[in-house]
Amino acid sequence: METSYLLVKPMKNKTSLFFQFLFRSKRSIMVLIPSVFLLLCCKEPDTKDQVATISLWYGTEQSFGNIGHPQAQINVLGNIQTDSVGITTYYMLNDTQEKHVLTLGSDLHRLAAHGDFNIEIYRDRLKKGKNLVSIYVAKDKTVLASKEITLNYNPETEWPLPYSVNWAEVKDILDVVQVVDGHWKITPQGIRTQDVYYDRVLAMGDTSWRNYEVTTTVTFHGYTPPEEGPPTYNVSHAALATLWPGHDKDSLQPNRKWHPLGATAEFRITDGYKDCRWRIFDGDNFYAEQKEDKYRNIEEGLPYKMKHRVQDLTDNSVRYSVKLWDASREEPEEWDFQAIETSKTKHLGGSCLLIAHNTDVTFGNVDIIPLKEMATLVD
Known part of the structure; x- marks a missing residue:
């Protein structure tokens, strides 16, 4: 029953007490009804x-x-x-x-x-x-x-490697990436999230890819402070994930289980952009996080270069390497953080993701290059 009314005030005339009501349905009507007799007639709205x-x-x-x-x-x-x-x-x-x-x-x-x-x-x-x-x-x-x-x-194509995206040349987002989650918009600076929430995701690459390096630019415009429970689940970040096969099948629509994958390399944002840090993990058994002496402060609105490398090692393990630096400066030689996963039997390969988790970010141009198939532990 679609009915609402508002008692405004009693009104007096010479003979009786009246009440003024505002009745809302499809129309708004003001009626005067004697206090001794009040009848509200309500009609179930037609589905049409x-x-x-x-x-x-x-x-x-x-x-x-x-x-x-x-x-x-x-x-x-x-x-x-x-x-x-x-x-x-x-x-x-x-x-x-x-x-x-x-x-x-x-x-x-x-x-x-x-x-x-x-x-x-x-x-x-x-x-x-x-x-x-x-x-x-x-x-x-x-x-x-x-x-x-x-x-x-078209089922017969294979994503090329190397691969680049220049957002200034893009008219249709789906021409250059697959949008997995979220409402995104191309801007003069790149591609920006329109909804700050849980895992806004862009995918590019092929499910067969291994041994590659992805570089982009990220600018933070704002974030939801991390706290326990939804929607942040105690973390806000911008991330580059590698070896992505797609969400794993579960009982939900859409599927929610985001692992197995290679690993997601998340640059975590904390209060006031202070003590930000990297963590690399696969949502299952593999987890690594920067030590406290490597935490750093960043600035809102300043573009940063962001790089993630995934590479097989000769001992059958996989190494993930990440760095973030001021885009106006030369790239540092050293990686910010590296982590090695000793067992990688979950799947053969996967694509690359750009992820904004509870952050308002712009990702800039993207470059993905292949690496030699194997590296040693000291490479």
Whole structure:
């Protein structure tokens, strides 16, 4: 029942006491009702009067596989807004009549704002060429809104290495990266998060990649202070992850389990940008963090170069090396931090991620280069 009213004040005339009410439904009406008789008539709104708006952040025609395949899934991102309650949301793929559950945010993880969604489709469900995804918002048996998205898919490509992105030359974000999570916007300085929340993620590369180095620029504009529980889970950072295969399958929509992978190298932000530090870990058994004497202060609004190298070692371990430095200065020879993982049997390889976790950041141009296949412990 959609009913609300506001008692404003008693009013007197010569014969009786009246009350002034403001009744809100589809219209606002002011009525004077005798105090001895009060009747509010309420009408259940017709479903046809209810509306829903479906927004697609990257357009109604999107292409995947033009460059290659950085993960096992593709992602279609957007938001649904409606005042209706008790709705269901789902999507259908191509000519099948199967309804796939579509979760709306916030879920305190990948879905940031109220109504956010992430359609995650495994690539083996797509056909070469044109695919059609239909999104529906329904109440009872009535469709309140629907929208169709054309997905152009090429399964036969492999992401080139070396690889570079110059954001000044990019018109469509999906031409150069795959957006895994978040609403991103190209700016004169690079690509910037539009929603400061849990893991906003861009992917580039191939699931077969090993032994490479990625360099970009990062500028911090703000952050959510880290604290226990959602959405920061006690950490705010900008990160470069390597050997990424895609989110691991779980029981949620979209999948939430972000490991196994190689490792995520996170530059962690603390209060006032003081005592910031690196940590490298895989979300499972491998964890390494800089010692306190290597903590550092940084400045908001200042661009920094950021580099992550992943390289196999001759003893079958993997070394991750990271550094961050003032973009106006020469690159230091030494790495800020290195960590070695002694066992790497989780998967064969993976792509590279740019990640903003509860930070408002701009990532600048990206350069990824291959390394020689093996290195020794002293290289």
